[in-house]
Amino acid sequence: MKTSFWTKLLDLINPRLCVVCGQRLSANESFLCCVCHLHLPLTHFELQPIDNPMARLMWGRFVIERACALYYYEPKSEMAEIVYSLKYRNRPELGRLIGQVMAQRLQPKGFFEGIDALVPVPLSKQRQRERGYNQAEELARGLSDATGLPIYNKVVKRTAFATSQTHLNANERQENVEHVFQLIDAQQIAHKHLLVIDDVITTGSTITACAHELQQAPDVKISVLTLGFSKS
Numbered sequence: 001m002k003t004s005f006w007t008k009l010l011d012l013i014n015p016r017l018c019v020v021c022g023q024r025l026s027a028n029e030s031f032l033c034c035v036c037h038l039h040l041p042l043t044h045f046e047l048q049p050i051d052n053p054m055a056r057l058m059w060g061r062f063v064i065e066r067a068c069a070l071y072y073y074e075p076k077s078e079m080a081e082i083v084y085s086l087k088y089r090n091r092p093e094l095g096r097l098i099g100q101v102m103a104q105r106l107q108p109k110g111f112f113e114g115i116d117a118l119v120p121v122p123l124s125k126q127r128q129r130e131r132g133y134n135q136a137e138e139l140a141r142g143l144s145d146a147t148g149l150p151i152y153n154k155v156v157k158r159t160a161f162a163t164s165q166t167h168l169n170a171n172e173r174q175e176n177v178e179h180v181f182q183l184i185d186a187q188q189i190a191h192k193h194l195l196v197i198d199d200v201i202t203t204g205s206t207i208t209a210c211a212h213e214l215q216q217a218p219d220v221k222i223s224v225l226t227l228g229f230s231k232s
Contacts, residue, residue, distance in 0.1 A: 016029075016031075018031070018032055018033040018036055019031050019032060019036075019081065019082050019085045019091075019094065020032060020033075020036040020078045020081045020082065021033060021035070021036050023035075030097050030101070031082075031094055031097050031098070032082075036078050039078045040071050040078055040079055041071055041072040041079070042070065042071060042072075043068070043069050043070065043071060043072055043229055045067065045068040045069055045229070046068045046105070046106050046109045046111050047109065049066035049067060049068050049111060049223075050065075050066055052067065052068070053229070054067040054068065054069055054201060054224070054226075054229050055067040057201070057203075057204045058204055058207070058208065058211075058224070061204065061208045062208055062211045062212055062215060062222065063215070063221075063222065064211070064222055064223065064224060065193065065221050065222060065223045066111070066223045066224075067223065067224045067225075068106065068111060068224075068225050068226075069200075069201060069225070069226045069227065069228055069229030070101075070102050070105065070106075070226075070227055070228070071227065071228050071229070072228070072229055072230075072231060073200050073202075073227075073228030073229060073230045073231075074230070074231065079228055082094075082098070082227075083199055083200055083227065083228060086098070086135050086138070086199065087131070087135050087199065088131075090132065092132070092133040092135075092138045093138075094138075095133075095135050095136075095137075095138025095139045095141070095142060096138050096139075096141045096142040096145065097142060098139060098142060098227060099138065099139040099140060099141060099142020099143040099144075099145070099146070100142040100143070100145055100146050101142075102139070102142070102143060102225070102227065103142065103143050103145075103146030103147050104146060106225075107146065107147060111225075112147050112149065112195070114193050115149060115193050115194075115195045115223065116149075116150075116192040116193050116194065117149060117150045117151070117152045117189070117192060117194055117195070118140045118143055118144060118149050118150070118151045118152065118194075118195050118197055119140075119151075119152050119153070119155060119156065119189075119194045119195065119196050119197065119210075119214065120134060120136035120137040120139065120140040120151065120153055120196075120197045120198070121136045121196060121197065121198040121206060121207065121210050122134065122136075122153070122156060122157055122158045122181070122210075123136075123158060124158045124159075124160065124180075125158075127158075134153075135199050136197050136198045136199060137151070137153055137197075139197050139198075139199065139227060140153070140197045143197065143225075149195070152185075152188060152189065152194070154184065154185060155183065155184060155185040155186075155188050155189050155214070156181055156182065156183050156184060156210060156213055156214055157181070157182055157184055158180055158181055158182075159179075159180055159181065159182045160179070160180040179209075180209060181209055181210050181212075181213040182213065183213045183214060183216045183217060186216060186217035186218070187217075189214060189217045189220055190217045190218045190219060190220065191218060191219045191220070192220060192221070193220075193221040193222075193223065194214060194220060194221065194222055194223070195223045195224070195225055196210060196211060196214070196222060196223070196224050196225070197225055197226070198224075198226045199226060199227050199228065200226060200227060200228040200229070200230060201224070201226045201228070201229055201230065202230040207224055207226075211224075
């Protein structure tokens with residue numbers, strides 16, 4: 001992609017830095033330098049979106065069409081640093097850039113074929129006020145930019161402020177998110193194939209709770225796409 005004169009000028013005035021290592025980015029780099037990008041562990045789940053570790057995590061919990069995470073996620077890794085910046089360093093634009101990168105990798109593999117709309121997992125009102133944005137929605141914006149798919153961000157809402165999932169085990173995570181989502185527009189999603197978007201999937205409890213609520217609408221198909229997949 002050709003870099004504009006204004007982009008080059010802005011880089012001189014206010015240099016863009018790599019999210020992970022803090023080094024100055026070249027004109028052709030978006031949020032990561034080439035070195036840090038090489039360290040990100042790709043999952044390649046898009047090559048088998050119907051049967052991969054992430055899809056199998058959902059089997060028996062809800063009917064899932066396909067599933068993919070772009071990278072493996074581990075604490076204190078380059079991937080963890082990216083997610084932390086996206087969620088806690090007031091970097092909503094980072095989500096949009098990452099969403100575009102995700103789309104560029106997955107679109108040639110046909111991952112978005114048959115998808116009708118993107119549904120970012122909602123935050124509670126309290127959490128969104130604190131953060132100022134929903135990181136899943138920002139990822140969805142980048143995906144929408146690249147694919148043209150609409151974003152449905154008002155069909156389901158989070159009705160309760162669940163405590164942080166970070167230090168909970170699998171059973172505690174499931175209990176923590178049960179009944180926290182509420183479907184508010186079944187008509188808009190009826191008979192559609194929805195791609196649910198989130199940042200990282202660990203036990204699948206949040207995605208499962210959200211999917212259960214979305215599938216209260218008639219004949220809804222659910223696929224899932226996240227930035228990271230935790231091995232733990």
